Amino acid sequence: MTAQDGFIYIKSVSKLFGSLRAVDDISFTIREGEFFSLLGPSGCGKTTLLRMLAGFEHPTYGEIYIDGQAMSGVAPNSRPTNMVFQNYAIFPHLDVRQNIAYGLRNRQMTKATIDDAVDKALNLIKLPSYGYRKPHQLSGGQRQRVALARALVCQPKVLLLDEPLGALDKKLREEMQLELRQLQQSVGITFVFVTHDQEEALTMSDRIAVMSKGRVLQIDAAQQLYEEPNCREVAGFIGSMNFIDGRLLSASHGNYLVDAGPFGQLRVTAKEGQIIHGNVTIAVRPEKITLSETPFPSSQENVVKGRLAARAYLGDRNHYYVETAHNAAPMAVARQNMIRDGQVDHLVGKDIWLSWSPDSAVLLDPASS
């Protein structure tokens, strides 16, 4: 990997706070015009990485390149980046127009040009008549937009967003996700977006880096992350996942046969070339499992028998929890509520059969995390 490969190139970057490795030897690239998310639980180092891109923190080791330029020694006020802060950081003593014009006033621009840019920005964020309001007269969502406009009018090469939707309520957050994504596509600026909300990352991003304990576990597009997680931690962090431990019996042309103890032999179709030996973990998503109150025909593969322990009603779908002979944790099965009163409550406490297709499961190396 070289600096030319990516618009942003993070090269062997570590950040130590005392003895704490907040960011631990991370290397990856971000493409130009990409909506790139850093996803992980709090304390995983995603915000520290973002602040290093902005220039507020400096890597202890390694180097960050933006558009081919090494960033060490470049102060935040001369980087081609602008940031949208978690709590927006709108200047409370300035009105909306003054806030948006803040960065432009550091440039050689006439007042008319600035006014023009501010008008355009106000239209972009759909608040054209709010220019002379003070920040305390704005709602959370409006402040969020002003913060976005203030950063965008500076026309940065990279826009950095630190959990900008975290403080909004669920409905507004979903609206803003959509708006933010459309905005990014219309302005074509590279977005680096930090979030701990996996749904948010999946909805908005071109690619997502899943982080944990200062390291990057996997970088992929939403679908790959969800369908082909590369380790147990990613599989568990994104959506919910059932894990079944076993031993690999045979592998040929992407067909893997696993001895899963009391479950008997289970088959997984996976990417060829995956080098796995010995102990393996099969991962199956709850929605990929079929439920049946009667035994499946004997020709059916990957059948597991259990007892229906509980049901959780989630509105659009039900989650069924099935206790089995093999796993300590009950297996979760999701079923869409296609018809009203379609639940199987009368089966709670009774035997039930589960099955899934070999190509819906993923094979993981249990040692990977």
Add this chain to the structure above:
Amino acid sequence: MGTRIRPSALGTYAVLFLIFLYGPVLLLPLFSVNDSIYITFPLKGFTFNWYQQMSQNDQMINALKASLKVAASVSVISTILGFIAAKAVTRFALPGRALFVGFIMLPLIIPSLVLALALLVVLRKILGFELSLMTVAAGHVMLCVPFSMLILISRLEGFDRSLEEAAYDLGDSALKVLVRVTLPLVWPAIISSLLLCFTASFDEYLIAAFLSGSDGTLPVFIFSQLRFPQNLPGVLALGSCILVGSVILVTLAEVVRRRGGPVRESGALGS
């Protein structure tokens, strides 16, 4: 309605408390217009004589001028030093920060008498300075920096650091961040600090008594006048003028502070 008029125990206590606090102060203007050099009841008659006498007492006017000069420079210098120290303490990871703050706060705890003596020895015997209003001001700055720093630290800690980061991120230099964001947001605290340091210096007696040379400050002068009963009503007249002046000043400051109020209460700061 009857219950509201009947004085409650708490109400009575509050009234007594206010009388206790402000009663003695209000005697000042009362006796300053009393036609007698003795401060006793019953009052004799109404007169503005003492005010006239006050305005003709050049010594007293000079002492007042000296005090105003000292207090004004002390409040400005202390607030500047206090701001710089408060900024350092709140914005940078200083090694030994607690120790540093502790040392600056020490003049708050050390008896002024000790401070005054120590300063006298250092300035006079070791450094060989002539005592003057400058030495008084220096002593007062030492006394006032802790006040100023305490006020400004609480204000700086109260506002979101990301505001300064945002300004920096939007292209400001460090100096511009200070002028465009930090100062506009801390200025109510700066006004408070200026006022507090001004009053602290204006009525300080001990250090002024030890460190002033030929021209003393007002408290020192007034204390020296207490020996002469005929001068006392003039002092009362001056006291009344100062009282009125400070009420006007404090009211103005409060009005100004309230007008700057919404800045503090807006969301980004409150969070």
